[in-house]
Amino acid sequence: MKTYSELIKDTDRTYYSLNFLLAEFEFTENLEKKIEVMNNSIHCDYFETRDFKPEPYYKAISSCIKKFE
Amino acid sequence: MIKIKENLFFMLYACCIPVKGAKRSIICDLQRDTFTYVTNEIFDMLNRPISLDKIKDSAEKNDVTAILNYLKEQGIGFYTSNPENFPKIDFASNDFPEIVKNAIIDFDKNSDHNLLSIVEQLSELRCSAVELRFFDEISQDNFTEYLSCFAKSTVRALKVVLKYSEWTTIENMDEILFDNKRLRKIVIHHSSNTLSQKPNTQSRIHYVTDQIKDAYHCGNISPYYFISNISFFKEALTSNTCLDKKVCVDSKGYIKNCPAMDTSYGHINTTKLKDCLNNEQFKKMWHIQKDDIEICKDCEFRYICTDCRAFITNDNLFSKPKKCNYDPYENTWN
Numbered sequence: 001m002k003t004y005s006e007l008i009k010d011t012d013r014t015y016y017s018l019n020f021l022l023a024e025f026e027f028t029e030n031l032e033k034k035i036e037v038m039n040n041s042i043h044c045d046y047f048e049t050r051d052f053k054p055e056p057y058y059k060a061i062s063s064c065i066k067k068f069e
Numbered sequence: 070m071i072k073i074k075e076n077l078f079f080m081l082y083a084c085c086i087p088v089k090g091a092k093r094s095i096i097c098d099l100q101r102d103t104f105t106y107v108t109n110e111i112f113d114m115l116n117r118p119i120s121l122d123k124i125k126d127s128a129e130k131n132d133v134t135a136i137l138n139y140l141k142e143q144g145i146g147f148y149t150s151n152p153e154n155f156p157k158i159d160f161a162s163n164d165f166p167e168i169v170k171n172a173i174i175d176f177d178k179n180s181d182h183n184l185l186s187i188v189e190q191l192s193e194l195r196c197s198a199v200e201l202r203f204f205d206e207i208s209q210d211n212f213t214e215y216l217s218c219f220a221k222s223t224v225r226a227l228k229v230v231l232k233y234s235e236w237t238t239i240e241n242m243d244e245i246l247f248d249n250k251r252l253r254k255i256v257i258h259h260s261s262n263t264l265s266q267k268p269n270t271q272s273r274i275h276y277v278t279d280q281i282k283d284a285y286h287c288g289n290i291s292p293y294y295f296i297s298n299i300s301f302f303k304e305a306l307t308s309n310t311c312l313d314k315k316v317c318v319d320s321k322g323y324i325k326n327c328p329a330m331d332t333s334y335g336h337i338n339t340t341k342l343k344d345c346l347n348n349e350q351f352k353k354m355w356h357i358q359k360d361d362i363e364i365c366k367d368c369e370f371r372y373i374c375t376d377c378r379a380f381i382t383n384d385n386l387f388s389k390p391k392k393c394n395y396d397p398y399e400n401t402w403n
Contacts, residue, residue, distance in 0.1 A: 010220040015250070018166070018197060018223050056253050056271055057226035058300040059310070061171045061200040063375055064230065064287040065256060065277050 004034055079137045081146045083158050086302065087112050090369025091397045096145055097373055099158075099299045104373060105143060111136055160303045168346065169194040170314035175284055175328045177320040178205040182337050185218040187318060190342045192223040194316075202230040202328075204282055204320065209236040216249050228254040230281065239266060239274065246272045284319060284328035288377035290393035297373045305359055305372040312354045312378060316342055326354045329379035354378055357387065364389040368397035 008016060028034050081087065084100040087107070094112035095104045114133070140146040149155065172191055174184065184201075191199065201215065212231070219227060229252065231237055237257050246252055246268055253272055260276035267273055279286065304313055317325050323333035324345050334345040345351050357378060359371035363385070368374070380391040394403040 010217075018195065018225060022195065022223060055197070055225045057171070057198040057228070058298050059296050059304075060294050060375060061198060061228055061315075062173055062202070062230075062287050063289045063291075063294050063311075063377070064202070064281050064284075065258075065275070065279055065293075066289050067291065067293065 003028065004031065004038070077148055077150050078152045079141075079146055079148055080152055080155055081115060081140070082144075083155060084299070085145045086158075086372075087115055088369055088372055090371075090400075091367040092400050093369055095369045095373075096140075097297045097302060098145065099297055099302055101144075102297045104295070104297050104370075105145060158299065160306055165314070167195045167197050167314060169196040169316050169342070171198040171200070172196055172315065173200045173202065173317040173328055175202045175204065175318065175320040176207070177203075177283070180320050180322065182318060182322040184215055187337060187342070188218045188222045188224070191316075192221070194343060194346070195223050196316075197224060198226040198228075199224050200228040200230065202281070202284075203232055206232045206234040209241070213245075216245070216252065219249075219251055224251060226253050227251040228256070230256045230258065232281075233257050233259040233261075233276070239264075242266075242274050243268050246274070287327070287329050288380040288390060288392045290374065290377065290390050290395070294375045295370060295373045296375070302372050305374075307358065308355055309357045309376055309378065310359065310374070311376045312357075314355060316345065326351065327379045362387050362389060364397065365393075368395065370395070370397075 005016070005020060081096065082098075082100075085096050085098050087094055087096045089109060089112045092109070094107050094109050096107055097104045114136070137146065141148070169191060172187075174182075174187060176182075188199070199219070203212075207215075216227075227249070242255055242257075246255070254275070255273070256275045256277060258277055258279050258281040260278055262276060263278055264276040265273065266275075301310065304310055308314075312326050315326065317328045318337050319325055319328040319333075322337045324335050324337055324340060324342065325333050332350075334340065334348055334351050357376075359365045359368075359374070359376060362376070365371050365374075365376070377390040377392060378386065381388045382391050395401070396403060
């Protein structure tokens with residue numbers, strides 16, 4: 001059994017969504033059928049743009065700099 | 070919501086939330102990442118319905134109208150005859166899919182923890198943001214190798230704190246940012262000059278003269294770290310703004326709530342990160358809200374300010390962050 005995300009090149013993975021990458025951990029019994037379904041699915045430009053890009057995080061993870069110029 | 074006249078009300082936009090402090094208040098604009106100072110009297114006024122028709126004193130009526138018009142001009146509020154069409158934001162819903170929201174992984178010249186293994190564990194916990202902090206110099210090859218560990222991860226935002234060395238030039242950093250889209254911020258410490266660059270709309274590079282030698286340099290509280298957005302505000306209402314759903318690995322490989330804290334929950338070579346999450350003591354820190362903390366609970370900035378539980382003013386776990394020098398009772402930064 002394979003996952004769809006295995007087909008994505010490492011260098012391209014940053015463009016894929018969190019949900020998509022989580023599929024790494026979910027194996028599928030019929031990969032060809034899954035690809036066919038995905039290829040025939042209706043695209044939504046808005047969600048594609050929002051969902052597939054790396055995101056700026058909503059806060060500072062640490063605060064080790066005293067002052068930024 | 071303020072009733073202005075028959076069937077007309079003044080409302081704050083749903084994303085503009087007033088927060089009352091000991092001496093003054095602010096209105097946090099959670100969409101524009103800004104805040105506006107207002108007096109406590111205006112805060113009280115905004116929290117109860119007032120009909121201008123019932124204000125007998127014409128001077129007071131003029132004052133209230135002027136304030137409301139000012140708030141309208143600032144894009145903070147509006148007039149409507151249908152207030153029921155504008156519900157408040159539901160801060161109670163939990164829309165975070167992450168089991169762990171963010172992580173800090175520290176390195177110094179003696180560190181030997183396996184970053185790839187840590188990142189794989191973080192991916193299983195759906196972690197979406199990581200900060201790598203290097204207290205000693207590393208080579209460019211090693212750094213590139215560290216970044217490659219995130220290629221198959223769930224991490225969508227990566228921040229790096231690096232020690233200045235010959236290869237950490239602005240040109241090299243630009244290239245590294247271009248090749249690593251997850252990398253949103255690079256801070257280079259021990260630099261001889263301060264410099265901030267914004268090579269693209271998403272990324273930042275900061276060169277700072279601070280000498281960050283270990284985790285104890287963290288915990289600074291300043292307006293620079295104020296964040297006025299929905300995610301942060303919501304987090305501040307229910308949990309700790311620094312430690313909520315955070316796991317850290319210090320430079321020696323010990324798993325902690327924060328690398329600057331003494332308590333560890335095992336070594337990364339022998340303990341799985343997910344096992345730490347079953348420890349209630351580990352998760353205890355996640356739930357300390359600003360409203361529980363002495364002095365902070367009276368501060369108007371409490372829902373937009375980061376917290377620190379590693380450095381506190383006294384033995385009480387609920388005392389004010391030690392590195393905060395703001396006095397909410399006098400409105401002064403000392």
